[in-house]
Amino acid sequence: MTSTPAAAGPFKITVQPSGRAFEANAHETILAAGIRQGVGLPYGCKDGACGSCKCRMLEGRVEHGPHQSKALSAEEAAAGLILTCCGVPQSDVVLESRQVTDESGYPIKRMPARVSSLARLSHDVMLVRLQLPANDAMRFHAGQYIEFILRDGARRSYSMANAPHTAAGQPGAVPPVGPGVELHIRHMPGGKFTDHVFGAMKEKEILRIEGPYGSFFLREDSDKPIVLLASGTGFAPIKAVIEHMQFKSITRPAVLYWGGRRPADLYMDDWLRAKQAEMPNLAYVPVVSNALPEDGWTGRTGFVHRAVLEDLPDLSGHQVYACGAPIVVDSARADYTREAGLPPEEFYADAFTTEADKAQP
Numbered sequence: 001m002t003s004t005p006a007a008a009g010p011f012k013i014t015v016q017p018s019g020r021a022f023e024a025n026a027h028e029t030i031l032a033a034g035i036r037q038g039v040g041l042p043y044g045c046k047d048g049a050c051g052s053c054k055c056r057m058l059e060g061r062v063e064h065g066p067h068q069s070k071a072l073s074a075e076e077a078a079a080g081l082i083l084t085c086c087g088v089p090q091s092d093v094v095l096e097s098r099q100v101t102d103e104s105g106y107p108i109k110r111m112p113a114r115v116s117s118l119a120r121l122s123h124d125v126m127l128v129r130l131q132l133p134a135n136d137a138m139r140f141h142a143g144q145y146i147e148f149i150l151r152d153g154a155r156r157s158y159s160m161a162n163a164p165h166t167a168a169g170q171p172g173a174v175p176p177v178g179p180g181v182e183l184h185i186r187h188m189p190g191g192k193f194t195d196h197v198f199g200a201m202k203e204k205e206i207l208r209i210e211g212p213y214g215s216f217f218l219r220e221d222s223d224k225p226i227v228l229l230a231s232g233t234g235f236a237p238i239k240a241v242i243e244h245m246q247f248k249s250i251t252r253p254a255v256l257y258w259g260g261r262r263p264a265d266l267y268m269d270d271w272l273r274a275k276q277a278e279m280p281n282l283a284y285v286p287v288v289s290n291a292l293p294e295d296g297w298t299g300r301t302g303f304v305h306r307a308v309l310e311d312l313p314d315l316s317g318h319q320v321y322a323c324g325a326p327i328v329v330d331s332a333r334a335d336y337t338r339e340a341g342l343p344p345e346e347f348y349a350d351a352f353t354t355e356a357d358k359a360q361p
Contacts, residue, residue: 011089015039016058016096024089030062031084035108035213041084041097042215042348048072048086050326050351057082060093070330098345106139110149110210115203116180121267124187125233126197130209132167132179138211140164142218142244143237143321143350146181146211148193156193157213158183159323159350161236163243184236184267216350218244219319224346226254227312227320229332231304232265234324237350239268241321246279255283255311259304259328261290263297285311305332309340316341319348326351 009026013033024033031053034041044052048067057080064072065086072083084095113130121127132138145159160167162182187198218226218241230238235258245254260266266286276284287304291297300307305328312318315336322329329351336342 009089011060012092013089014092014094015041016094017098024093027088029065029085030082030087030089030093030095034084038107040215043085044214044349044351046085048083051083051330052349052351053084054081055084055095055097056080058094058096061090062087062093063090064088106141106144106212108210108212109136109138110208111136111138113181113207113209115201115205115207117203118197118201121184122264125267126185126187127161128183128185128197128201130181130183130207132181132209134179137179140167140212142240143216144212144214145216145237145350146183146209147213149208149210150193154192155210158185159214159216159233159237159240160212161239163240163247165247166243182236184233186233214350216321216323216348217241218250218321219348220248220250222319223252224317224319226252227308227315227318228254228256229305229308229320229322229324229328230256231259231324231328234322234328234350235266235268237323238321239271242275242279242282245282246275251281253281253283255285257285257287257304257308259287259289259307259324261288263288263291263295303331304328305335308332309335313340316343318342319346322347322349324351 010023012021013024013030014021020039022034022037022039024030031041031043042053044050048071051071054072062082064083067083067086072081111133113132115128116131117129119127140160142163145157147155147157149155160181161184167179167181185194185197188194216237228238238256258266269286272284276282285300285307287300287307288297289302291301320336320342322332329349333347333349336347337344
């Protein structure tokens, strides 16, 4: 007797409780299939390194490609959790992902982008403004990101630091002024792309981008108070969310905790203090972990995610939006749900996973 080979697909993927459904082709990951069909599953690195795409499988079978145990442990896998970024369905699958909503999928576009300006925000952070084509607008949620497609096909991901309403161009102008996006790019010495940004990049340079990507954006169907948590350039998508809240007159209480090693790492502190004066619902708590005597720092110190717990030991009625280094995001997710009663589905995150992070075993 010969065994029947496994079906090759396509397989139907259903996401509860939204009821969104799509098909995954043979050997296609669930995440790739969802993105292709405009279903906004949560994700971060797309490489099995960060765990942002982790969700519960209610029915079906998947096979995982290579991934890090910190993203999905053996115990989590045994409990029915999967990574959609490297999980390939072997049957029809039903998932639970409360972050998937009917509004979350804007079409992903590939387009040229022109560098319109470069400005240093700190010794190692560059503000890069890109002008996009005037005749092919990219719609996005505040907090999403784009990917640069480099000449060798490699990709680099950066969050857009401005809200959609600020990105509008002037199509009637002569010549037409295309829409623009703002990026905050940290220099990683030896990094193929960031060495170029901080070295040879010039205004008017043409780059290729693709987007929008990511499931990090404000859920506007809730009235819960908001905790915004950022480390380093994780502030970029948070800035976009703050601009969006002000533009939409969203008055839910919101508090931003922004952490850096030294005060200079809080590179838009003045902007935030001005915004705080304009938005009575917004509070701002800067936190520095490694201040030196010459910094003259008299504010909060320590780990930024722990500062939240010092002020808000009960997060059971909050939403948390966290961006930055994976260690900060992962620690916040674990501590807030375990110690402060935050419902896991109310933790929204975008971990800034570098190429070095992805290369770890």
